[in-house]
Amino acid sequence: MYKTILILVLALAPCFNFLPAQNGKVTLSGTVKDGSNGEDLAGAYVVVKDLPGTGAISNDYGFYSIDLPPGTYTLTYSFLGFEKLEITVEMQEDRRKDAELKPEGTTVEEVIISAEVGDENVTSTEMSVARLDLQEIKNIPVLFGERDIMKTIQLLPGISTGGEGNGGLYVRGGSSDQNLILLDEAPVYNPSHLLGFFSVFNSDALKDVKLYKGGMPAEYGGRLSSVMDVRMKEGNAKELDISAGIGLISSKLTVEAPIVKDKGSFMISGRRTYADLFLKLSGDEDLQNTTLYFYDLNAKANYRFGDKDRIFLSGYLGKDNFGFSDNFGFDWGNTTGTLRWNHLYSDKLFSNTSLIRSNYNYSIDFGGDNGAQISSLIKDINLKQDFDWFANENNTLKFGANIIHHTFEPGEVQVSEEGLLNSLELEDKYALESAVYLSNQQKVSDRLSLNYGLRYSNFTQLGPGEIYTFSPEGIVSDTNTYSSWEAVQSYNGLAPRFTGTYLLDGSSSFKGSYARNYQYLHLLSNSSSGNPTDVWLPSSNNIQPEVSDQVAVGYFRNFAENQYEFSAEAYYKNMQNVIEFRTGADITLNPLVEGDLLYGKGRAYGLELFVKKRSGRLTGWLSYTLSRSERQFEDINEGAWFSARQDRTHDLSIVAMYDLSKRLTASATWVYYTGNAVTFPGGKYEIDGQVNYYYTERNGYRMPDYHRLDLGLTLNNRKTKMVLNPETGKSTEVPRKFNSSWNFSLYNAYGRENAYSITFRESEADPNVTEAVQLSLFKWVPSISYNFNF
Amino acid sequence: MKSLSNTSPLLLLLTGVLLPFLFTSCEKVVEIDINEGNPQIVVEGILANDANDSGIKLSKSGSFYGDNNFEKISGASVSLEDGLGNTQMLSEVTAGEYSLPNLAGTPGQTYTLKVESEGTEISAVSTMPTAVSLDSLLVIDRRAVFGIEGFGIQVGITDPAGEENYYRFRIYRNNELVAGYTLYDDALFDGTETQLPLFPATFDRGDSVDVEMFCIDRATYVYFTGLQNSSGQGLNSSVPGNPDSNLNGEAIGYFGAVVGSRRSVRIP
Secondary structure, rough: HHHHHHHHHHHHOOOOOOOOOOOEEEEEEEEEEEEOOOEOOOOOEEEOOOOOOOOEEOOOOOOEEEEOOOOOEEEEEOOOOOOOEEEEEOOOOOOOOEEEEEEEOOOOOOOOOOOOOOOHHHHHHHHHHHOOOOOOOHHHOOOOOOOOOHHHHHHOEEEOOOOOOOOEEEEEOOHHHHEEEEEEEEOOOOOOOHHHHHOOOOHHEEEEEEOOOOOOOOOOOOOOEEEEEEEEEOOOOOOOOEEEOOOOHHHHHHEEEEEEEEEEEEEEEEEOOOOOHHHHHHOOOHHHHHHHEEEEEEEEEEEEEEEOEEEEEEEEEEEEEEEEEOOEEEEEEEEEEHHHHHHHHOOOEEEEEEEEEEEEEEEEOOOHOOOOOEEEEEEEOOOOOOOEEEOOEEEEEEEEEEEEEEEEEHHHHHHHHOOOOOOOEEOOOOEEEEEEEOOOOOEEOEEEEEEEEEEEEEEEOOEEEEEEOOOOOEEEEEEEOOOOEEEEEEEEEEEEEEEEEEEOOOEEEEEEEEEEEEEEEEEEEEOOOOOOOOOOEOOOOOOOOEEEEEEEEEEEEEEEEOOHHHHHHHEEEEEEEEEOOOOOOOOOOOOOOOHHEEEEEEEEEEEEEEEEOOOOOOEEEEEEEEEEEEEEEEOHHHHHHOOOOOOOOOEEEEEEEEEEOOOOOEEEEEEEEOOOOOOOEEEEEEEOOOEEEOOOOOOEOOOOEEEEEEEEEEEEOEEEEEEEOOOOOOOOEOOOOOOOOEEEEEEEEOOOOOOOOOEEEEOOOOOOOOOEEEEEEOEEEEEEEEEOOO | HHHHHHHHHHHHHHHHHHHHHHOEEEEEEEEEOOOOOOOOOOEEEEEOHHHHHHHHEEEEOOOOOOOOOOOOOOOOOEEEEEOOOOOEOOOEOOOOEEEEEOOOOOOEEEEEEEEEEEEEEEEEEEOOOOOOOOEEEEEEHHHHHHOOEEEEEEEEOOOOOOOOEEEEEEEOOOOOOOOOOEEHHHOOOOOOOOEOOOOOOOOOOEEEEEEEEEEOOOHHHHHHHHHHOOOOOOOOOOOOOOOOOOOEEEEEHHHHHEEEEEOOOOOO
């Protein structure tokens, strides 16, 4: 490992030093913030107007640093959705300069907002990135009016849904467990509520959502297909802000306030559904006895200690509860906690240290007092150190390390009364996952920018325990006993990462990327849509890490002074050691589950087109993906390549929002996609007097094509009010403190009966023949919600 | 273990109760173009400790949209060999059904089935498990236990300690077989005197209930688990496929040496 670190350093070490200024230059550094509430702006552009080509991009905590020869400069700060800010600074020595940008549209005089939109999508070295503007998605119509980033992000190219009621994300042909979903750096192991109909992310508590489909920067690793980096709001550092929403199925409340103005703030946000309250009103006694709800609680606080230090503490707690009288209860949920310390070692070296906990567990209780409880959990503790080094005007380095200790409790049964059943506990599993990385963002010339890096990871399965070894047929061939912390099996992975941007002219660029990823944790799910009871298993002496290599190329172009944005990307992804189950494998409480796994290969490729209109009365986008995703297993389909379930030939989304007036916005989305690849029978036969189906090919059939139109209407209250000045006798228009909006939506506006499932049964009319039955959900679902903040 | 996976159907049942209420779901019969597979030889071989339960059935798989009268395979050569080297040729009792008047096995013995039909040779091996008796059959009021209308049943057995035991149940309501497969392995109750609820059958007052319990070997258990888990593209179902079978040769089905016992009860 040390050797690799050395190679990493040598390979990437241009002759830099950490001394604040070099060649007589002085350093300008600071934080870019949202002027309305003090939130940090990550990824803001700081450009020195007098020195074309010189500038910086703020890091995840809004920090930036630029080296300049002494002199007087005009700086431009810009960030998408905010008005540009110009500041003139006199630079004779190192200086700190924080900048506060105003969100666009807060300036009262403007009738139609002339947004300051940039060309970052063309110039940055990032590609294959999907980003959601949380303000923008407020107007997009959604099921039950419940805003959901996981659902909305599926309207972008390369990211698809598994279908209604499927909480999974399928990124560029990968499976739903191949996404690293991070909430304030903490992995969220099950991002779904209510069996997949909703996600765990309460958008009121979130600040920023970014999803890497490829070309992941070296600081991320651990999943094959994507990284979804979700960050919570820090809380309003200027004033108390309360916002709330009342919807059809849930209500939510968020409180933000400064701890000490401009030094520290907190945010706390809660959401709870109340579908079960409706059940209580039902005349059916069975429904009255049913409990069904979920809740989320997000909280975050931060405080600055002096100029150089800042502490953040954030946490998430979410739970689903499903119950039936006193005799059956099923609950599951995630908990995460992140403690972060930002420290400036110099004007150029920014450090973040994080201590992170994640936990996912479920428990099923049944049989009342004499019954039993089944439970399972995965929990992590993760220590992470990251450095951002603004080395000079052309190079920004990132390097760091992290180490995660995983504990897996794959399943246990506890009985209240010994006798009828025995208690059973599958052996806990332990593992250490560690990584070091180094990357450099380099500006090679005015036209060429590169971001390249290496990530080296290690995964070690640890004792104690009885460790089975399985033969290729899945039979136990050997059993060994290991003691505490004894290494059972260790894997290493060296993952190169590269993205490059070549500017063709002022408004277009060509980009290319390559990324390798290793995945050491595997979600075992024997259902097509994902269950709360799915189990995460570590790589082990039997399960090899999954590996993917992805190359992507893209053409990016903006039109009409950045009003329109266009991109085309093509990718090819190769996957090794992907996992499937043997037919009929039992994943619940099976100590020998590793023997029921099959290992194979995967490949996915596609073309993604995206056009977006970013400003004006009409905004929105069109996203189209043409793709293929296939798998090959020796024991499935006689070793031939077959379509993965999530293989989508065509996937089209159109999103449009139109400002009818200052207060009224209409919106519509239309989606169309090829149905999932599914396995249907090719015949039937009789066993035990019952008809069974005979299968000839895996995923050889298609569900019907899916399409749906959703409509939405948002009515905002007046943003301003007239105030009479008693001295002058004149009225002036001032912004209101209280803002509210009504949101109406209609899901599946033309009532298309999309297939949720197709099953086979003996015909009711003639039990001697078989028929196919299609189940559809959600034909016309209207909803209404009311949101306000003050 | 199967008992616990059976909470999942219960969950689905609940979801089934709730989904239509919460959402506007709808169901309709659709036409699916099926690529018909070639007809397969289907072997259903049971050797029990009691001749009444024993018999080897040979048939062919049929077309998906065809009727459920499957073609029987007559004129096959079917033999059974015990672990001591004795081979018995079975005779065709009715069309496609092969047996002998006293066809019965002994727990602990290993048997080999050999079938030859139309040039295809099929063989399979199974060991008859330890006999476990069905101690009791009780009626349970589901309202008291699960809060759901109706009655369920549970059986009492004494599981032998220190060995893996697998059980399969056939449940008859008013002399009619209840569809579905009810399976248990003893991972959770090894060596105990236990009560096993038999999902998913429910009963009304006055119903007559007959339960057959078969002690089966691991291969048979795996086969039926596969049948149970791969019944289609239902809510949360697993990817369907043909179950793992202990047959060697071009055929589907299974051969299992089993030990049977029965009990009956009437719902009061």
